[in-house]
Amino acid sequence: MAGVWIRRASVGDVSTLSQIAKAAYSPYVVRMGQKPAPMVSDFAAYVAAGVAYVAEASGIAAGYIATYEKDAGQFIENVAVHPDHQGEGIGRALLHFAEQEADDNCLARLFLYTNVNIIKNLNFYPQLGYVETSRVSEDGFDIIYFEKRITHES
Numbered sequence: 001m002a003g004v005w006i007r008r009a010s011v012g013d014v015s016t017l018s019q020i021a022k023a024a025y026s027p028y029v030v031r032m033g034q035k036p037a038p039m040v041s042d043f044a045a046y047v048a049a050g051v052a053y054v055a056e057a058s059g060i061a062a063g064y065i066a067t068y069e070k071d072a073g074q075f076i077e078n079v080a081v082h083p084d085h086q087g088e089g090i091g092r093a094l095l096h097f098a099e100q101e102a103d104d105n106c107l108a109r110l111f112l113y114t115n116v117n118i119i120k121n122l123n124f125y126p127q128l129g130y131v132e133t134s135r136v137s138e139d140g141f142d143i144i145y146f147e148k149r150i151t152h153e154s
Contacts, residue, residue, distance in 0.1 A: 053097065065098060073107050079095065
């Protein structure tokens with residue numbers, strides 16, 4: 001995770017966040033039969049709410065996360081890494097950032113969801129300590145919820 005800097009997103013980042021989402025999720029459009037939810041997210045709203053963060057690697061916006069407190073946990077609503085930077089530890093850094101946010105806010109769990117068609121996520125999240133909690137159909141998508149329990153550092 002060395003060389004990755006995570007900062008709060010600004011209004012000037014909205015277009016970049018959208019471009020990263022499009023690049024990261026476009027390969028799944030055909031498999032899902034529609035654009036994945038992250039591709040049509042309201043990035044301006046994330047930024048305005050102060051819940052969007054950009055991961056920079058070598059001075060380039062390479063990924064992002066939208067995360068905030070919800071239902072007594074740290075919810076990771078949207079996370080993506082540009083395909084040109086996948087495999088560099090940026091996704092792990094973003095999820096670690098969310099875990100730090102949870103710890104800072106004394107929250108004992110993180111949770112997120114992914115589409116069943118994004119198979120690499122089904123292996124990736126468990127590697128980081130997330131466990132599957134449910135499978136549902138929402139808004140025309142078949143999704144899986146994952147959760148990670150954490151203990152707070154003293």
